[in-house]
Amino acid sequence: MKDQLEKIKNLAESAIQDAKSMQDLEQIRVKYLGKKGELTLVLRGMKDLSNEERPLIGKIANEVREEIENSLQNAIEVVKQNEKNIRLQKETIDVTMPGRKCKLGHKHPLTKVLDEIKDIFIGMGFKIAEGPEVETVYHNFDALNAPKNHPSRDMSDTFYITEDILLRTQTSPVQIRTMKKQTPPIKIISPGRCFRFDELDATHSPMFHQVEGLVIDRGITMADLKGTLDLFAKQLFGSETKTKFRPHHFPFTEPSAEVDVTCFKCEGEGCKVCKGSGWIEILGAGMVHPNVLKECGIDPEEYSGFAFGMGLDRVTMLKYGIEDIRLLFENDMRFIEQF
Ligand code: DAH
Numbered sequence: 001m002k003d004q005l006e007k008i009k010n011l012a013e014s015a016i017q018d019a020k021s022m023q024d025l026e027q028i029r030v031k032y033l034g035k036k037g038e039l040t041l042v043l044r045g046m047k048d049l050s051n052e053e054r055p056l057i058g059k060i061a062n063e064v065r066e067e068i069e070n071s072l073q074n075a076i077e078v079v080k081q082n083e084k085n086i087r088l089q090k091e092t093i094d095v096t097m098p099g100r101k102c103k104l105g106h107k108h109p110l111t112k113v114l115d116e117i118k119d120i121f122i123g124m125g126f127k128i129a130e131g132p133e134v135e136t137v138y139h140n141f142d143a144l145n146a147p148k149n150h151p152s153r154d155m156s157d158t159f160y161i162t163e164d165i166l167l168r169t170q171t172s173p174v175q176i177r178t179m180k181k182q183t184p185p186i187k188i189i190s191p192g193r194c195f196r197f198d199e200l201d202a203t204h205s206p207m208f209h210q211v212e213g214l215v216i217d218r219g220i221t222m223a224d225l226k227g228t229l230d231l232f233a234k235q236l237f238g239s240e241t242k243t244k245f246r247p248h249h250f251p252f253t254e255p256s257a258e259v260d261v262t263c264f265k266c267e268g269e270g271c272k273v274c275k276g277s278g279w280i281e282i283l284g285a286g287m288v289h290p291n292v293l294k295e296c297g298i299d300p301e302e303y304s305g306f307a308f309g310m311g312l313d314r315v316t317m318l319k320y321g322i323e324d325i326r327l328l329f330e331n332d333m334r335f336i337e338q339f
Contacts, residue, residue: 001042001049001057008038009064016071022083025075032068039065109339110209110328113316114191117211120235121189124228126213129188131174133195137164139173144252145291159195159206167195171212172252175288175307178214179296184303185217191312202324209312216288216298216305222255225285225306229259233282236315237264244279253286253307264318273318280318283310 012032019025032038043061046054107115118128131139137160141153151157152169159167174190190212198204215224230243241264245257260281263274270276285308290300313325320339322328327335 001045001053002060004042005039005057005060005064008032008042009067012068013071016068016075019075019079022076022079025072025079029072033065033072039068106339108328108336109320109322110312110316112339113319114209114211114312116236117232117310117312117315118189118191120232121213123235124231126187126189129174129178129190131168131171131177131190131192133168133193134161135166135168135173137166139176140166140168140170143176143292143295144172145289145295146251150251157197159197168192169196170194170309171210172307172309174212175214175252175292176296179216179293179298184298184305185215186305187215187217189213200326202326205313205325205329207329208325211310211312213285213308213310214288214305215307216293216303218303220287220304220306222287222306225287225308228306229283229285229308233261237261237319240267242268245285248284248286250284250286252289252292254289256284256286259283259285259308265321273321282315282318283308285309 012028015028015031016025019028030037034040039061046057046061049057122128137153141150146153158169161167171190171192171194174188174192178186178188178190191209192212193207194210195207198206200206213228215228226243226245233241233243240262242262244260244262246260248256248258250256258281260279262268263271263278263280265271265273266278268278270278274280285306288305288307293300293303293305313328316322316328317325
């Protein structure tokens, strides 16, 4: 039995020496020390030994178990250390390698011009308001005094979702939402997306941007409108800029005007940008129609106000000399990176 124990010890030791992984070592442990392991089987046979032999063999068996356990433990440490070394080697970072270039983005030209416009109006005490792009026909047309037979309401001009809901064709419905929510004095601009059933070409896009403006208070006159827009134009296009108000018609303003600015390129001489006229149209404006005020619960006898709506895409194109509106929406980095 002593020889048997010696043999088990030697076999186990050499198996441990050959083991390469934790898995191998676990298998060895089960094979020799486990419940059905070889050493255990030998110990079971001890009951057949004589009383003199039993303690002797018992002692040797314990020594063998201890030795195998120790060897196993040592081998586990070695395997662990090896595995760690391999991992460390794999994860080595070469700090001398040149770094990967981080591409820094920047603002889209539309956002840049909008930021400038916001800054100018915030400087004059305006707040920024927002409204939904999916609007009710009521807010987009009816409350803005647009009669049922107005051509802009036509199915072929407007994206209807249902009979009562559409993609807003203008930012003017934000006027209605603001006047219904707030009491005067009101002084807001509202930038946002608008949608019209337009064929895409160099100057038209079915999706475009406007910046709406609204001021309501006691004693607001056309002079306030002119002064505000004149100051705005000078700040955005340069201090030499002049403004011109041409009579026009909008259902929600009376009187209404289209506003031109002197061409910032030729300063009024006439050039390609202004098509020789010296003037460029940038927005529609007017005094808020009494019907619109009444619809929003504001007494037109007590309050008056002005409104305007500007094409942000057009202003951006003019400011940067961009000739095709499609460039603004195609996200071609070769174009965007130029700003
Ligand atoms: N909503 C008009 C349009 O899309 C622009 C406009 C004109 C807005 C006059 C106004 C305004 O607020 O007073 O053509």
